[in-house]
Amino acid sequence: MMSKVQLLDFLKEIKEQIDAHIFNFLPSEHEHPEVHQFYQMMLDYPLRAGKGLRPAICLLICEAFGGNPRKAINTAAALELLQNWALIHDDIEDGSDLRRGEPCLHRKYGIPIAINVGDGLHCKMWEMLNRNADLLGYELAFEIASEFAQLSNSIVEGQHIELSWVENNRWDLTESDYSTMCIKKTASYTCITPCRLGALIAQAPQNELDLFVDIGKNLGVAFQIQDDVLNLVGEERLYGKEIGGDISEGKRTLILIHLLNACSEGEANRVIEIMGQRREDKHPDEIQEVLALMKHYESIQYAQQHAKALAQKAYARFNEAFSHLPASQAKDIFLDLIHFVIEREY
Amino acid sequence: MMSKVQLLDFLKEIKEQIDAHIFNFLPSEHEHPEVHQFYQMMLDYPLRAGKGLRPAICLLICEAFGGNPRKAINTAAALELLQNWALIHDDIEDGSDLRRGEPCLHRKYGIPIAINVGDGLHCKMWEMLNRNADLLGYELAFEIASEFAQLSNSIVEGQHIELSWVENNRWDLTESDYSTMCIKKTASYTCITPCRLGALIAQAPQNELDLFVDIGKNLGVAFQIQDDVLNLVGEERLYGKEIGGDISEGKRTLILIHLLNACSEGEANRVIEIMGQRREDKHPDEIQEVLALMKHYESIQYAQQHAKALAQKAYARFNEAFSHLPASQAKDIFLDLIHFVIEREY
Numbered sequence: 264m265m266s267k268v269q270l271l272d273f274l275k276e277i278k279e280q281i282d283a284h285i286f287n288f289l290p291s292e293h294e295h296p297e298v299h300q301f302y303q304m305m306l307d308y309p310l311r312a313g314k315g316l317r318p319a320i321c322l323l324i325c326e327a328f329g330g331n332p333r334k335a336i337n338t339a340a341a342l343e344l345l346q347n348w349a350l351i352h353d354d355i356e357d358g359s360d361l362r363r364g365e366p367c368l369h370r371k372y373g374i375p376i377a378i379n380v381g382d383g384l385h386c387k388m389w390e391m392l393n394r395n396a397d398l399l400g401y402e403l404a405f406e407i408a409s410e411f412a413q414l415s416n417s418i419v420e421g422q423h424i425e426l427s428w429v430e431n432n433r434w435d436l437t438e439s440d441y442s443t444m445c446i447k448k449t450a451s452y453t454c455i456t457p458c459r460l461g462a463l464i465a466q467a468p469q470n471e472l473d474l475f476v477d478i479g480k481n482l483g484v485a486f487q488i489q490d491d492v493l494n495l496v497g498e499e500r501l502y503g504k505e506i507g508g509d510i511s512e513g514k515r516t517l518i519l520i521h522l523l524n525a526c527s528e529g530e531a532n533r534v535i536e537i538m539g540q541r542r543e544d545k546h547p548d549e550i551q552e553v554l555a556l557m558k559h560y561e562s563i564q565y566a567q568q569h570a571k572a573l574a575q576k577a578y579a580r581f582n583e584a585f586s587h588l589p590a591s592q593a594k595d596i597f598l599d600l601i602h603f604v605i606e607r608e609y
Numbered sequence: 610m611m612s613k614v615q616l617l618d619f620l621k622e623i624k625e626q627i628d629a630h631i632f633n634f635l636p637s638e639h640e641h642p643e644v645h646q647f648y649q650m651m652l653d654y655p656l657r658a659g660k661g662l663r664p665a666i667c668l669l670i671c672e673a674f675g676g677n678p679r680k681a682i683n684t685a686a687a688l689e690l691l692q693n694w695a696l697i698h699d700d701i702e703d704g705s706d707l708r709r710g711e712p713c714l715h716r717k718y719g720i721p722i723a724i725n726v727g728d729g730l731h732c733k734m735w736e737m738l739n740r741n742a743d744l745l746g747y748e749l750a751f752e753i754a755s756e757f758a759q760l761s762n763s764i765v766e767g768q769h770i771e772l773s774w775v776e777n778n779r780w781d782l783t784e785s786d787y788s789t790m791c792i793k794k795t796a797s798y799t800c801i802t803p804c805r806l807g808a809l810i811a812q813a814p815q816n817e818l819d820l821f822v823d824i825g826k827n828l829g830v831a832f833q834i835q836d837d838v839l840n841l842v843g844e845e846r847l848y849g850k851e852i853g854g855d856i857s858e859g860k861r862t863l864i865l866i867h868l869l870n871a872c873s874e875g876e877a878n879r880v881i882e883i884m885g886q887r888r889e890d891k892h893p894d895e896i897q898e899v900l901a902l903m904k905h906y907e908s909i910q911y912a913q914q915h916a917k918a919l920a921q922k923a924y925a926r927f928n929e930a931f932s933h934l935p936a937s938q939a940k941d942i943f944l945d946l947i948h949f950v951i952e953r954e955y
Binding site: 295297298300301304352355356357372373374375376378379380382383385386387389390393396401402404405408409411412415416419420422423424426427429430443 | 643646720722725733735736747748758761762766768772773775776
């Protein structure tokens, strides 16, 4: 097994390759001053240090299935572009302040310009996918574009579920509600589709691609739960978002759902009262009050255990489903990544 | 030449065909109540009565070039989907109130949900284009997707130019500034690309496609100027947006640019003062004051004449460039459409 440092170095190396490909692709100069400025804004989120987890998963699975990871470069880059346009819009929709340690794009340039920059990167994602025609031939390029269409549908549906909870002031949610939303919004683009795409580019048969649905659901939900945990107990310097930001934003996490079910009715009413306030009306003491209850009822610990169990399930299912794959460094690193997902600090 | 009533009936017929194709394609039901609601919201703008001008142009040019318009159905529908996602985001970015006679999507459901619904339709546009692989074969489908990628880049760049003017409180604009923005933002998706796509599906050679750049620029800018004129002097019932809404929104139109150059310095300062106020701070009397100056300095008349000259240029260039095309109903109707663009009341 790789050490955490080795794994982080490996992720960094892949991220650098994909970034080079993206920055070679995205336009950076234009004689028209406003268009030039627009290009700089499209580069803003991609230039911020992300983990590069999704492209890494895509490339590793491609290699583990005997494919050439160089053939997956456009696809892995398109996954990064997807994340960037979705994050820009997500940050506006959630009223977030910080992203990867810097003010969100709409805090820098206002909502109208930020929506449009997100749209610009969205278009660039499809343009990047069009390049697969030369690299992989038409048929495979189209299959990949179809995977992205399915993925995109899933993300916007998951996002709508979450936004509706906020809009309708819904707090009566079950773990199953959370899981449905999280699979659509996060697991699909963090794990399911990156794995499927890697296997697809390596020409794996359809039934093997479909095995990644279950593996990716478990791993992706584990990833999101860990993200929600870090949002409460992480270090801002490493995590890159404001700690407790999910409480400020009134986000429905597994941790919150556990708390509302575990605490007394009076406490639940108080938590809902605080969570339901507008962000700007929340006092730091109130955020601490909710956090203290989450600690008291061991909701954070519960969520961490749940994430661990899901990641273990993903690990076991992967080994079971793909025992026929020859031993390889790529396969080993992918398995290490599963551990990383729940042990990471950022 | 067709009468205006005949032309409107013809447009209506094409619109019905394309709508049927779109409503057959967009999902309308889901067992998850929030996802079901999301599907209804994605149908909202497409269900409002648009003109269907862009799909009509695409189908007519396809037929005029000897192609089978049935082969252009996915592409024409994708043009409508493009317009719908772009309008949802545009309405948020401009702070608009009405669209096609009803409150804008973000006025009905709030900005976060509306951004996401626009993203949902954006994804559906590319999914529709993926269907061209079966209908037209991989190669042509990819060429069409590439046209859409170019078009999308152009639209977001044009939109950024316009949003920057608002953000930076810029009023020192020339007709050439307006024209650059308008070609990128409007002419590309209203005329240039619909024409190019129609000809492409009819297998016209690349050099003929390129002739549509100039024709489409002239016609598209004429279209937008007429839109800006109707915004000031149209009937709300027909036009579907609030009359004078462009003044409320502080929109930089050719009419405004003409006025600022024609009026006295004192008047220009007063106009800029009114235009630069936030929408909610503008008094109806102030909007009337600007409108009166536009009438006094014949800025509306100037813009109308300019639009007419551009449309005439497009008409002449089309006849000159494509004199080799055999006479056909499709060709005649396209030429009628050029007149319609500047004579329409909605």
